[in-house]
Amino acid sequence: xxxxxxxxxxxxxxxxxxxxxxxxxGFTVSSNYMSWVRQAPGKGLEWVSVIYSGGxxxxxxxxxxxxxxxxxxxxxxxxxxxxxxxAEDTAVYYCARDHTIFGVVDYYYGMDVWGQGTTxxxxx
Amino acid sequence: AIQMTQSPSSLxxxxxxxxxxxxRASQGIRNDLGWYQQKPGKAPKLLIYAASSLQSGVPSxxxxxxxxxxxxxxxxxxQPEDFATYYCLQDYNYPHTFGGGTKVEIK
Numbered sequence: 079x080x081x082x083x084x085x086x087x088x089x090x091x092x093x094x095x096x097x098x099x100x101x102x103x104g105f106t107v108s109s110n111y112m113s114w115v116r117q118a119p120g121k122g123l124e125w126v127s128v129i130y131s132g133g134x135x136x137x138x139x140x141x142x143x144x145x146x147x148x149x150x151x152x153x154x155x156x157x158x159x160x161x162x163x164x165a166e167d168t169a170v171y172y173c174a175r176d177h178t179i180f181g182v183v184d185y186y187y188g189m190d191v192w193g194q195g196t197t198x199x200x201x202x
Numbered sequence: 203a204i205q206m207t208q209s210p211s212s213l214x215x216x217x218x219x220x221x222x223x224x225x226r227a228s229q230g231i232r233n234d235l236g237w238y239q240q241k242p243g244k245a246p247k248l249l250i251y252a253a254s255s256l257q258s259g260v261p262s263x264x265x266x267x268x269x270x271x272x273x274x275x276x277x278x279x280x281q282p283e284d285f286a287t288y289y290c291l292q293d294y295n296y297p298h299t300f301g302g303g304t305k306v307e308i309k
Contacts, residue, residue: 113298122302122303123238123240123246123303124300125297125298136296139203172245186251187257188250188251188257189236189238189246190251192245192246194245195245
């Protein structure tokens with residue numbers, strides 16, 4: 079079964095750090111584009127970051143320089159290292175697979191697999 | 203960053219109604235747009251990719267259309283399980299950006 083399971087959320091003080099994990103099963107993280115999306119309480123969805131199969135990374139302006147996306151191929155796990163956390167980073171964080179078929183022309187099929195989410199609360 | 207303006211922000215409809223949600227991009231994005239459904243406390247679910255392609259397993263009452271800057275999600279006959287919040291997402295460039303969401307409520 080294709081599945082993503084996030085962990086690592088919790089209560090953290092402003093300025094602190096936290097690392098989220100997203101363990102995949104049923105497919106290989108390193109062969110896919112993988113993203114993080116977050117949702118603040120009562121708000122809409124916000125795209126956060128992506129890592130390409132080749133290792134390139136992109137970030138939302140709101141987290142650039144503070145968050146780092148990475149993966150551990152041996153553990154088939156995606157990570158989001160979050161530093162210098164702010165109150166506005168409080169959210170449910172989801173990981174997702176960006177389903178892409180690679181060929182002469184890459185074809186993007188959307189975020190087709192999502193984790194259940196992990197909650198990050200930044201508060202003193 | 204490309205801005206995605208979604209309308210309406212909420213709507214009330216009855217079972218069996220035809221529902222249309224629109225999304226407008228601040229610049230042309232070809233057909234690089236997806237639609238997602240989210241129910242309270244749950245992760246989003248992919249409905250439509252590439253503006254008009256139906257994700258496997260999604261009922262055919264859902265359809266998408268549009269290209270360039272204007273896009274539409276249509277539910278041809280609203281079912282009880284369709285009451286949820288719907289989001290568009292542009293994947294034309296980074297940062298990817300979501301629309302503000304449309305909450306579909308029971309009339």
